[in-house]
Amino acid sequence: MEFSESVLCVASFSRSPEQAAAELRQQLTGDALDLVLFFCSAEYDLTRLASALNQQFEDIPLVGCTTAGEITPQGYGQGCITAIGFRRGRFAVAAVGxxxxxxxxxxxxxxMVDRLISDCRAKEIAPIKGNSFALTLFDGLSIQEEMVLASLNAALGSIPTFGGSAGDDVHLTNTHVFFDGQFHSDSAVVLLFNTACRFEVFSTHHMRNCSEKLVVTAADPDARRVLELNAEPAAVEYARAVGVELSELNHEVFALNPIAVKLGDEYFVRSIQQVNDDLSLTFYCAVENGIVLTVMEPGPIIPNLQQQLADIREEVGEPQLVIGCDCFLRRLEIELLGICDEVSDILRDNRVIGFNTYGEQTAGMHINQTFTGVAIGPCPEGGHADE
Structure with missing residues (x-):
């Protein structure tokens, strides 16, 4: 079969909201679409973009978010908009803001989950159990991911879930999700996909643990703020642990010297967002008093990515689409290493469409510095799963 039978992946690199929306609509043609999912630069005038998208797609549901970088059919993009059209009859997609x-x-x-399941079931694509996955998109500055995900994961039960937190081109001022025809802040949108196509939800990172431990001895969990590490001002102790001067702390240092919490046998990165005037550290993920953080170091990022994509092909066959939530700190590391073109080619060749995030979600957890997503393989002939 042609992989384009189920999904259409497009992009516009125009900086004009009206032209960008028109170019997306021109490319998203053919069979009726059940939903269009898009990821756009926060540099667009979002009011104009919303109006233009609504005009172009008045008959098609639209959901999306702003980004810290885009992944297009050509690989990495910046300052553009990329979109996926899911064809009716191959996918039933429901969304709730x-x-x-x-x-x-x-x-x-x-x-919410009851409504999503009911909406998908009514389209008679495939049984819900075993043929459905959920995608979550959050306002990346809301500081609410963990709380919402805990409830949502419990309600979804066995339905696998993944997602990403919206970015704003690393300005850290305004991040948005799009649903019901508008861009919203302090909001999220949850999508349920039901399909007979094979799929696999995944998450990977390339970090290796070092021996250095940092204990959170004072924190403001509600603000994701660590005041002290090892009973010292947090920024001072972190700088000492990673071997840099306090004045040198920035996004590049955070990207190349992450710290992580160990849960079971796995390490989950807790990325630092910024240093505050009082020498506390604000994080992208939940932090609390008493947790032990481990200083990590990056391993080879390309072999890790290639192995994950090879595992995907073993699981689902040649993917017709990979929806990817790729932490913006990974992209920063890739740019610092001078391997952006090589990674971009790998993403393109593996049909990855998505965005650079302010955090990723998987299995009810909010995490950092991962490549997380879903790989969608071929559909059976006729597009329906067996009952």
Missing amino acids: VNELHSFSLTDAQS
């Missing part, structure tokens, strides 16, 4: 994240409860999650 969440406002007021701080008050989201397990009851809200269960109601």
Whole structure:
């Protein structure tokens, strides 16, 4: 079969919101689409872009978010918009937006999941169990991912889930998700995909642990802020542990010297967002008093990525699409290493479409410095799974 039978992957590199929306619509033609998922630069005038997208796709549901960089059909992009059209009859996709994240409860999650399942089931694509996965997109500056994910993961049960937190080209000021025809802040959107195509949700990172340990001895968990590490000002102790001067701390140092928490046998990176005036550190993920953080060092990023993509092909066959949530600190590391073109080619050759995030989500957890997503393989002839 042609891999384009189920999905259409397109991009526009125009900086004009109106032209970009028109170019996306021109490319997303053919069979009726059940939904269009897009990832766009925050450099666009979002009010104009929303209006243009609504005009071009008035008959097709649209969901998306702003980014810290885009992954297009040609590989890495910047300052552009990339989109995926899911063809009706191959996919049933339902989406529900969440406002007021701080008050989201397990009851809200269960109601949402019931609605998503009902909407997908009505389209009669495949049985829900074993043929569905969920995607979460969050306002990347909301500081609410962990709380919402805990409730949502419980409600989804055995349905695998992954996602990413919206970025804003590393300005750290305004991040947005798009649903119901508008860009929203302090919000999230949850999508349920039901398909007969084979798929696999995955997450990988290339970090290796060192022996240096940092204990959080004072923290403000609600603000994701660490005040002290090993009873010293957090920024001072982190700088000492990674061997740099306090004045040298920046995104590049954070990308190349991450710290992680160990859960079971796995390490999960807790990326640092910024140094504050009081020498505390603000993180992209949850932190709390008493946790032990391990200083990590990057391993070879390309072999790790290639192995993950090889594992995907073993699991689902040649992918027709990989939706990728790629931490912006990984992309920064790739750029610092001068291997951006090589990685971009790998993403293109493996049909990865997605965005650079302010954090990734998998299995109900909010994590950092990973490449997380779903690989969608071939569909059976006729597009329907057996009951």
